[in-house]
Amino acid sequence: MVKIEDVARAAGVSVATVSRVLNESGGVLPETQEKVREAVERLHYEPNLSARNLRKNESRIILILAPNFSNPYYSNVLSGICDVSRNLGYSTLIYNTYDSNALDEKLVSSLFQKNRADGMITLAVNRDDHWLSRYAWEYPLVQCSEYVEEDSLPHISVDNRLAARESVQHLIAQGHRRIGIVTSANRYLSSTNRMRGYLDALDAAGIERNEDLIAYASADYSFASGKQAARNLLTLPEPPSAIFCVSDILALGVIASAGKMGLQVPWDLSVTGFDDVDYTTMFHPYLTTVAVPCYELGRRSMLLLYDHIVQKPGAEREVYLPHQMILRETTASIASRESI
Amino acid sequence: MVKIEDVARAAGVSVATVSRVLNESGGVLPETQEKVREAVERLHYEPNLSARNLRKNESRIILILAPNFSNPYYSNVLSGICDVSRNLGYSTLIYNTYDSNALDEKLVSSLFQKNRADGMITLAVNRDDHWLSRYAWEYPLVQCSEYVEEDSLPHISVDNRLAARESVQHLIAQGHRRIGIVTSANRYLSSTNRMRGYLDALDAAGIERNEDLIAYASADYSFASGKQAARNLLTLPEPPSAIFCVSDILALGVIASAGKMGLQVPWDLSVTGFDDVDYTTMFHPYLTTVAVPCYELGRRSMLLLYDHIVQKPGAEREVYLPHQMILRETTASIASRESI
């Protein structure tokens, strides 16, 4: 393994000078720089990161806590993070969390103390994961998508409450008044806020809230649990004419369930999803949903984290990216239904 | 930051003894060990990884080269790798490759020389990526799913050729003789081998090969390109009665395309996929496909890599995991078609 000393010898200068050239710390004559660069090139020298990190007390590694890569939402966010981090000269260490809190806390604490990471991005903290704030004072942290409302740590997300409200208002505008919701039995703030938005829309339209029209799918937004939740709603004595779902996969489950019961979407039932992942246009009817800029959320998370790592003065602590309602084929006016 | 010296002082021993206890190198009295452990606990000491890695000349990091996390096939493999690596005390560094060769080579070379990783798992090498073999002699490497046939570096995969042959034989057994293939215009060995298997089956059944029945989708197995490829096959003067697809997503594209042209799967067209990702049972007709043990491939890759890192004597260089044909709803006997 060629080391800095070898380069120094080859270039006829001292190790300090080589280091100065490599780190662009200035104060080196252009012709000396040239000699050094030539030697680096010739010997294929690459600085040993362990040594550098030890001395500089950094790692140039970002820790990412993600619940599961298989979910297309998360995998898009991850792509965004990884692309930016590479450009900034960071490596990304991805840890699968499986939603087990105690383990995560221990892991994080240990990795940071060991000096393995310079900062952290979380993708799926629960709204009551207060342990995070203990680390945030010492270590740069950005919460992406999900965050803890009261802790006011740096976070980036879309306005879930507003987006949900708009979705439901779209259904109301089409004449629906019996509107169900399929949400998830997890502890994510996004679920809470989408529920709030759903209720906001009902309240604003003067539609009475109805516990019976609220169905819970499993915490991981699985297709199967979406089907089950839909069954619960559609077998009610007075079933809803529209269902707002807090995720696309759940919405697909709802559509599947409706189909099984002989209901045709959107004629017999309107359905909306959330996220706009790839599947939404893989089968007819194409899903009406809220597009969430996953990749961009990832990108911006990393940029924001970087600002905090280098302690940029004006670094933001709260960023909301715009969402967009996408009208496709799964919602229809209630008139079209009654005319049958 | 508490360091080993602090622990030594607190426990009333030397740094060497602390280190020996932590690394379980033996030769320390049980009561001394107890004192040390108590001090470590009390001070919340965690060894600095940069220092340890510098001294031991390792990183306890595994590099993973993956083309895109959004593909459910890869994300399952990644889960398998990550779970095992965590148990073995390794962190995983995931790099998105985007299929750009030159970049990858430079990246890999640099990361290893910098001492950033102890080994590497590749998920999507092209069948002609010979540059890998240059690193494999110096650095532990495992190729998962895709590998370079001639280089005989450690790899793990399923028997794609055999699986493809079985799929096509299933179609032949149902009476199909005009069988198309939708493959991908990439340079993966799996594509090559699935094509070989397809041809094997035709040859064995005495069915003449027909260039017209071979359609190419894009390199990334996109849904849209599957649709396009299917259109090319189905608009032939004599279209196929069955299509073998080298990936599930392509198969879904084919089914969508068929639907658009008024063809009903499986009555008017039989379709088979490959991989058995989640989508296959999200919509009717459920896809007949070959189940590939993605998660297990990931798990075994990491175990195998570990064997090579610690230079275990009998470490394998070639592993094939069993696949399984899963019959669902997208294939039907040709008789059922002619009877219409």
Next chain:
DNA sequence: AGACGGCATGTAATCCATTACATGTGCATC
């Protein structure tokens, strides 16, 4: 001419854990 400042570069301390080698104690052997 002497003093001082700025600049390019060199020397050596530093980051922290590991480990080769040194030390000291106690027990067994002859």
Next chain:
DNA sequence: GATGCACATGTAATGGATTACATGCCGTCT
């Protein structure tokens, strides 16, 4: 009782890059 060995522990060198401080040179100002 002297020698030797095993064992527990300590001391100090080591890994490779960064950087505070030292050095030496040249030019400028008084």
